[in-house]
Amino acid sequence: MHIKKVRVVQDALDANATIARANRADFDRAGVAVVNLMSAPGSGKTALLEKALHHLDAIEVGVLEGDVQGSFDADRLARLHVSVTQLNTDPGFGGECHLDANMVRSALPSIPLSDLDLLIIENVGNLVCPAEFHVGEDARVMVSSVTEGEDKPLKYPLMFRTCDLVLVNKIDLLPHLDFDLDRFLANLDAVHPGVPHLQVSARTGQGIDAWRDWLVQIVSRRAVPA
Amino acid sequence: MHIKKVRVVQDALDANATIARANRADFDRAGVAVVNLMSAPGSGKTALLEKALHHLDAIEVGVLEGDVQGSFDADRLARLHVSVTQLNTDPGFGGECHLDANMVRSALPSIPLSDLDLLIIENVGNLVCPAEFHVGEDARVMVSSVTEGEDKPLKYPLMFRTCDLVLVNKIDLLPHLDFDLDRFLANLDAVHPGVPHLQVSARTGQGIDAWRDWLVQIVSRRAVPA
Numbered sequence: 477m478h479i480k481k482v483r484v485v486q487d488a489l490d491a492n493a494t495i496a497r498a499n500r501a502d503f504d505r506a507g508v509a510v511v512n513l514m515s516a517p518g519s520g521k522t523a524l525l526e527k528a529l530h531h532l533d534a535i536e537v538g539v540l541e542g543d544v545q546g547s548f549d550a551d552r553l554a555r556l557h558v559s560v561t562q563l564n565t566d567p568g569f570g571g572e573c574h575l576d577a578n579m580v581r582s583a584l585p586s587i588p589l590s591d592l593d594l595l596i597i598e599n600v601g602n603l604v605c606p607a608e609f610h611v612g613e614d615a616r617v618m619v620s621s622v623t624e625g626e627d628k629p630l631k632y633p634l635m636f637r638t639c640d641l642v643l644v645n646k647i648d649l650l651p652h653l654d655f656d657l658d659r660f661l662a663n664l665d666a667v668h669p670g671v672p673h674l675q676v677s678a679r680t681g682q683g684i685d686a687w688r689d690w691l692v693q694i695v696s697r698r699a700v701p702a
Numbered sequence: 703m704h705i706k707k708v709r710v711v712q713d714a715l716d717a718n719a720t721i722a723r724a725n726r727a728d729f730d731r732a733g734v735a736v737v738n739l740m741s742a743p744g745s746g747k748t749a750l751l752e753k754a755l756h757h758l759d760a761i762e763v764g765v766l767e768g769d770v771q772g773s774f775d776a777d778r779l780a781r782l783h784v785s786v787t788q789l790n791t792d793p794g795f796g797g798e799c800h801l802d803a804n805m806v807r808s809a810l811p812s813i814p815l816s817d818l819d820l821l822i823i824e825n826v827g828n829l830v831c832p833a834e835f836h837v838g839e840d841a842r843v844m845v846s847s848v849t850e851g852e853d854k855p856l857k858y859p860l861m862f863r864t865c866d867l868v869l870v871n872k873i874d875l876l877p878h879l880d881f882d883l884d885r886f887l888a889n890l891d892a893v894h895p896g897v898p899h900l901q902v903s904a905r906t907g908q909g910i911d912a913w914r915d916w917l918v919q920i921v922s923r924r925a926v927p928a
Contacts, residue, residue: 517742517829517858518850544830544860548853571860573799573830601857602828603743604770604799623849623872624744627774631827632743634770634797646849652878654905679880 492609495577499584499612506589508538509698510597511691512611514635515619516628517601520645522549523678524619525596528688529556535593535695540583542600544571549598561586565600574605577612593695603632615640615694622646622653626660629667636664641690642673648680718835721803725810725838732815734764735924736823737917738837740861741845742854743827746871748775749904750845751822754914755782761819761921766809768826770797775824787812791826800831803838819921829858841866841920848872848879852886855893862890867916868899874906 503510515521529537538559541550550562563583565572572579580597587595597613599606616639620628623646629636636642642664650657657675664671674690676683729736741747755763764785767776776788789809791798798805806823813821823839825832842865846854849872855862862868868890876883883901890897900916902909 516744516827518847518854543857546856548857571830571834573828600830601742602799602830604797604826604828608797621744621849623847623875628744630772631769631774649849649875649878652875 489608492577495581496610496612499577499581502584502589503595503612503614506592507699508589508592508595509615509695510595510611510613511694512597512599512606512613512616513619514599514603514606514616514639515601516603516621516624519601519619519621519624520678521598521601521619522552524643524645524676524684524687525553525598526556527678527681527684528691529553529558532688532691535692536591537594537596538587538589538592540580540587540595540597542575542579542598544573544600559588559592573600573602574609575599575611576609580611593699594691596691603628603635607632607635607638614698617641617643619643619645620660622650622655622657622660626656626663629660629663633667636667636671639668639671642671643683643687644673644675646677646679647675647682648677715834718803721807722836722838725803725807728810728815729821729838729840732818733925734815734818734821735841735921736821736837736839737920738823738825738832738839738842739845740825740829740832740842740865741827742829742847742850745827745845745847745850746904747824747827747845748778750869750871750902750910750913751779751824752782753904753907753910754917755779755784758914758917761918762817763917764813764815764818764821766806766813766821766823768801768805768824770799770826785814785818799826799828800835801825801837802835806837819925820917822917829854829861833858833861833864840924843867843869845869845871846886848876848881848883848886852882852889855886855889859893862893862897865894865897868897869909869913870899870901872903872905873901873908874903 545566547562550560554560618639674683771792773788776786780786844865
């Protein structure tokens with residue numbers, strides 16, 4: 477008789493991948509596109525969401541907010557009348573520094589998936605571990621602020637390599653910084669050749685329309701039957 | 703016969719504390735003061751070190767650079783003729799997001815401890831996990847840039863609560879930001895009442911003398927026999 481061999485799952489990332497696929501199946505059933513939004517602390521994820529969601533009336537959006545503790549960002553976004561769910565990581569090992577697939581899965585019963593076109597998962601502010609844990613998303617967007625320096629793609633390559641769009645934020649501050657945008661973009665291209673980027677400012681509104689259009693396009697692409 | 707009871711060490715943080723104490727004993731024997739320097743990515747740790755160490759001729763300083771990969775910051779600091787040791791965390795679980803006591807211990811044979819008055823450990827840029835792992839330091843300094851927003855003490859309370867000095871960096875950018883310094887300082891005081899802070903700018907040099915004086919004072923305090 478032919479014996480089927482099953483490889484034993486090897487580590488935490490294998491388990492994470494298994495749960496991410498289960499999340500993915502739920503998102504597919506509900507027909508919702510999912511974006512994993514990541515950055516360092518204070519890069520402007522929430523501010524860029526506030527701006528993009530403000531005039532995004534054509535589609536139904538939900539946000540899953542990941543934070544070590546508190547609900548500061550969720551409170552800001554709730555003013556926009558989008559569905560916001562708060563996920564705190566502090567019951568973990570001293571406060572987990574990232575979301576993983578299982579944490580996202582634990583939040584799914586609180587999210588009205590079938591009412592949504594787009595779910596945005598705002599990850600914990602961190603450039604290391606969030607990149608290692610897929611949560612079942614369609615796309616990864618990372619925000620990199622020009623105040624953080626040109627070297628960041630080289631210092632945190634996994635994060636920049638695994639994202640589908642880079643929002644170069646706080647572009648309005650360029651005249652006041654010793655930041656070499658061309659060098660940043662060259663470093664980004666060295667780490668992730670051809671990855672698209674948008675130059676944006678949550679403060680002045682520069683690039684926000686393009687960022688909003690990108691989100692709508694993610695939903696449209698998803699709506700086309702495979 | 704009286705039985706001595708020994709509590710079994712319970713978790714990774716217990717193991718870390720044990721190794722941190724061993725590091726501490728080595729630092730004591732060598733008579734070196736140790737500062738653990740922490741911040742989010744791109745807050746300006748390395749730039750503030752460059753400025754402070756440039757005219758710090760009275761004491762012998764070494765730097766242990768913690769990064770996921772590469773030696774960009776170590777290369778910058780090596781130009782100052784201080785002893786620089788690079789510690790990369792990428793052999794860990796997909797790249798560790800923090801230094802722990804054992805990683806620091808593994809670097810000690812490469813550091814000329816007995817020649818130093820002060821060892822500065824530049825941690826991995828992250829506001830979560832570095833706060834959880836003591837490495838045997840005398841003091842913790844964290845850098846928080848005004849570009850990161852006033853809410854950071856409330857969102858990452860452990861980091862702000864366990865530090866002995868906060869460097870509020872990029873203070874030269876205040877006129878160009880919607881950053882409320884009083885609100886930031888109130889949030890800081892709510893999380894860590896009475897913690898000292900210095901308003902600094904690596905770019906303009908504001909506050910750098912006070913930051914350098916603070917480092918010298920840490921060494922002086924240590925040099926006084928207990």
